[in-house]
Amino acid sequence: MNPYPYLYLASQSPRRQQLLQQIGLPCQLLAPDSAEAESAEALESIQGSESPKRYVQRVTALKADSAVVRWADRGLPIAPILCADTTVALGKQILGKPHDEADAAHILRMLSGQEHRVLTAVTLVLPATRGRAERRWSAVDVSKVRMRELSRADIAAYVASGEPIGKAGAYAVQGRAAAFITHLSGSHTGVMGLPVHAVSALLAQAKIKIGP
Numbered sequence: 001m002n003p004y005p006y007l008y009l010a011s012q013s014p015r016r017q018q019l020l021q022q023i024g025l026p027c028q029l030l031a032p033d034s035a036e037a038e039s040a041e042a043l044e045s046i047q048g049s050e051s052p053k054r055y056v057q058r059v060t061a062l063k064a065d066s067a068v069v070r071w072a073d074r075g076l077p078i079a080p081i082l083c084a085d086t087t088v089a090l091g092k093q094i095l096g097k098p099h100d101e102a103d104a105a106h107i108l109r110m111l112s113g114q115e116h117r118v119l120t121a122v123t124l125v126l127p128a129t130r131g132r133a134e135r136r137w138s139a140v141d142v143s144k145v146r147m148r149e150l151s152r153a154d155i156a157a158y159v160a161s162g163e164p165i166g167k168a169g170a171y172a173v174q175g176r177a178a179a180f181i182t183h184l185s186g187s188h189t190g191v192m193g194l195p196v197h198a199v200s201a202l203l204a205q206a207k208i209k210i211g212p
Contacts, residue, residue, distance in 0.1 A: 003209045007080040007124075010067035015174060016084060016194040023196050025210050030067055030081060044085075044096060052089035053140055056121035060085040064123045064136065071127055080208055081125040086193045088169025089117045095169045104164035105155050111169065112150040115183075118143045118169070118191045124202045137202045141195035143186025145173070150180060 008030035009017055020027045044059055063083040071081060088095040090110055098104035121140045128134040150158075158177065164170035171177035173184070173191045187195040203210065 002207060004079045005211065007082050007210050008067070008071065008076070010063060010070070010081055010083045013193055015192055019189055019192065019194045019196050020082075020199070023200070025199070027082070028079070030070060030076070032066065032070065046094055046096070051092065052087055052094050052117065052119050053121075053142075055094055056085050056087050056119045057138070057140060059087075060121035060123045060138070064125050068125055068127055068134070078127060078129055080203075080206070080210070081127065082199065083123045083125070084120055084194050086118065086120040086168045086190075089119060090114060097166055097168055098164055098170045101159050101165070104159050104170040107170040108150060108155045108158065108164070111147050111171070112155075113147065115144055115146040116169070118145055118186075120187075120190045120193060120195055120198075122195065122198050122202060124199070124206060124208075126206065126208070135206070137206050139195075139198045139202055141187050141190035141198050143184060143188075143190050145181060145185075145191060146183040147180045148182045154180070 006026040006028050009020060009027040010030045012031045017027060017029065046055060060083050063085060064081065067081050067083055095107050095110065098107055119140060119142050121138065123136060123138045126135045158164065161176055163172055163175050163177065173181060184191065187197060189196045
């Protein structure tokens with residue numbers, strides 16, 4: 001296996017960094033700057049009638065493209081780059097991050113008492129170097145989650161906590177919303193935003209070793 005001291009995590013999500021640390025994978029943040037972050041929001045716009053799976057695959061691939069450019073522009077040492085994107089789907093409908101508190105409440109009302117899917121796409125990139133072309137490995141993790149019936153008070157209190165903002169599907173399974181989940185089939189870490197089993201599988205597929 002090709003050894004690297006760490007991998008780059010192209011994400012601003014602290015929970016993704018924590019999940020990598022949890023399984024002993026050293027990482028360096030390769031997060032976008034403020035200007036890039038604004039353009040990143042545009043990447044997450046839904047195009048036409050694309051399926052949830054196609055959506056997360058496309059967004060993650062675009063994030064990987066941006067991360068490779070960022071890595072090159074900053075003149076960083078060679079190491080694998082990890083990108084991910086998560087979305088929530090109710091049937092064929094994509095439920096992304098809420099625009100505001102009213103939108104968060106609307107999304108939660110839709111999920112109340114229903115089973116939905118959480119899809120997280122992961123892409124591992126080994127940037128090109130002299131004599132070697134760029135290589136990529138990708139996977140999509142899909143989990144099913146059921147929420148109990150939520151009352152108006154439940155939704156109002158949860159939205160007031162601020163936790164739904166910035167979260168796909170307007171909830172965080174690792175936070176207060178854990179009290180709403182009656183069943184989860186699949187990957188708990190995938191629902192959190194980074195399926196660590198998929199990351200491990202991609203590293204094995206790529207024959208890449210991270211750490212000492």
